[in-house]
Each structure stands twice: as C-alpha cells, then as structure tokens.
Amino acid sequence: MILDRQNPLSLADITQAIAALSESLPEFETPQDIEDITKFGRDFEALMQGYRGAMQEISTKLEILDDEYQTKYSHNPIHHIERRLKSVRSIAGKLLAHDLPLDIDSIENNIFDIAGIRVMCNYIDDVYAIASMLSRQSDIRILEVKDYIKHPKESGYRSLHVIYSIPVFLTTGAKDIPVEVQFRTISMDYWASLEHRLRYKSENNPERVAKHAQTLQNAARELYDIDVSLQNVHRDLVSAPREDHISD
Numbered sequence: 001m002i003l004d005r006q007n008p009l010s011l012a013d014i015t016q017a018i019a020a021l022s023e024s025l026p027e028f029e030t031p032q033d034i035e036d037i038t039k040f041g042r043d044f045e046a047l048m049q050g051y052r053g054a055m056q057e058i059s060t061k062l063e064i065l066d067d068e069y070q071t072k073y074s075h076n077p078i079h080h081i082e083r084r085l086k087s088v089r090s091i092a093g094k095l096l097a098h099d100l101p102l103d104i105d106s107i108e109n110n111i112f113d114i115a116g117i118r119v120m121c122n123y124i125d126d127v128y129a130i131a132s133m134l135s136r137q138s139d140i141r142i143l144e145v146k147d148y149i150k151h152p153k154e155s156g157y158r159s160l161h162v163i164y165s166i167p168v169f170l171t172t173g174a175k176d177i178p179v180e181v182q183f184r185t186i187s188m189d190y191w192a193s194l195e196h197r198l199r200y201k202s203e204n205n206p207e208r209v210a211k212h213a214q215t216l217q218n219a220a221r222e223l224y225d226i227d228v229s230l231q232n233v234h235r236d237l238v239s240a241p242r243e244d245h246i247s248d
Contacts, residue, residue, distance in 0.1 A: 077126030113180035156220025
C-alpha cells in the first residue's frame with residue numbers, strides 16, 4: 001500500500017507560498033515582483049513533476065520486488081510505503097540555512113531529499129534485502145548511504161537512509177533525479193514519529209524534551225531487541241534472502 005502524504009501543489013499554491021516567504025523573511029533572497037514569482041512558480045511546478053515521476057519510478061520498483069518476494073517466499077517484506085515532496089517553505093528553510101537564494105538552480109544542486117519515500121518493513125532482514133535488491137538495479141545510482149540501524153543516532157533513532165539517482169523520461173528527455181528512501185521496521189517508524197512529535201511540538205520547551213529523552217532512548221533499545229527476537233523466529237519459519245548491508 002502506498003500513502004501519499006500531500007496533494008500536488010498548484011501554481012496558485014506555489015506563488016502564494018513565495019509571496020508569504022517574501023513577506024515573512026525579507027532578508028531571504030526570493031523572487032520579488034509578480035512576474036518573477038509567477039515564472040518561478042511555473043518552473044517550480046515543472047521541477048516538482050520530475051520529482052513526482054522519480055518517486056513513482058522507485059515506488060513501482062519496490063512494489064515489483066515485494067510481489068516477487070511473495071511469490072518466491074510466501075512473505076511480503078514491505079508493510080507499506082509513504083511518499084512526500086518537500087514543501088516550498090521546507091525547501092526555503094534548507095536554502096536559507098546554507099545562505100543560498102530561492103531559485104531553481106539552488107534547489108536542484110543543493111537539496112537531494114525533495115522527493116522522499118519511507119519503506120516500512122516487517123523485519124530488519126527485510127530492510128536490508130529490499131534495499132540491496134533495489135540498489136543493484138542497473139538504472140539506479142546510489143548517491144549516499146547512512147545506516148542508522150547499525151549506527152543509531154544518540155537519540156535512539158534507527159533507519160537506513162539511501163539517496164538514489166534515477167532517470168525520469170520527461171517530454172524534454174531523460175533527467176537523473178535524486179530520491180531519498182528511508183527503510184525501517186514498523187517499530188522504528190512509530191518510535192521515530194513519536195520522537196519527531198516531541199521535538200517538533202516542544203521546540204520552545206526544552207525541559208519537556210529533556211524529560212522524555214532518556215525514556216525514548218531506552219524504548220529504542222528495547223524495540224530493537226524485540227525486532228531482533230521476532231526476526232529470529234521469522235528466520236526459522238521463512239527461508240528468504242538475508243543481507244546485512246548495502247554498498248555505496
């Protein structure tokens with residue numbers, strides 16, 4: 001099952017967001033007059049179409065792998081998939097943090113997680129198996145790998161992050177577009193959702209974050225131990241490929 005986390009932005013949505021950014025962040029270099037804003041909006045809309053296409057390409061590959069896995073091993077490694085495109089404001093925030101202007105070149109050359117896919121797997125074995133099979137496909141290039149499962153963040157966060165480049169065939173020809181794919185188990189995902197909510201909702205309340213930080217760290221370790229225990233039972237029941245890393 002694939003869940004899209006937001007509807008595609010219209011040109012009106014984009015131009016409205018740019019106008020709001022210009023007003024709220026006057027020091028940030030953005031298109032200013034209505035003609036420049038409209039042109040940027042049209043270019044941005046076309047750019048996002050490419051990222052949507054890249055997400056669809058990766059999603060289709062994942063669905064095919066999941067279907068074949070079920071046929072061969074009577075097991076679906078993927079529980080569900082979520083997709084999202086970064087918002088104009090989120091993109092602007094990243095550019096502002098690096099002192100870059102809001103223009104199409106800056107976006108394409110500096111932000112590689114505009115298109116994001118989360119792949120929720122049933123077991124840790126499934127995470128590495130699916131990530132490895134996807135990574136070996138001939139039309140995909142790996143740009144970056146961050147394995148937070150083997151090397152969790154201090155907070156306890158675990159997930160396997162891979163940035164892929166995949167060709168998308170548009171009316172103007174083929175274009176290589178990056179997509180960030182996060183592979184994780186279901187328990188890693190609901191832990192990450194709670195941790196994100198705590199830090200996002202409590203950004204002005206550091207005492208609340210500090211109060212729950214140790215509890216979340218402990219829970220992350222416990223959940224990982226449960227993941228490993230259940231995986232060992234699953235290994236005894238299902239003979240499926242096992243891999244413990246992907247090469248970058």
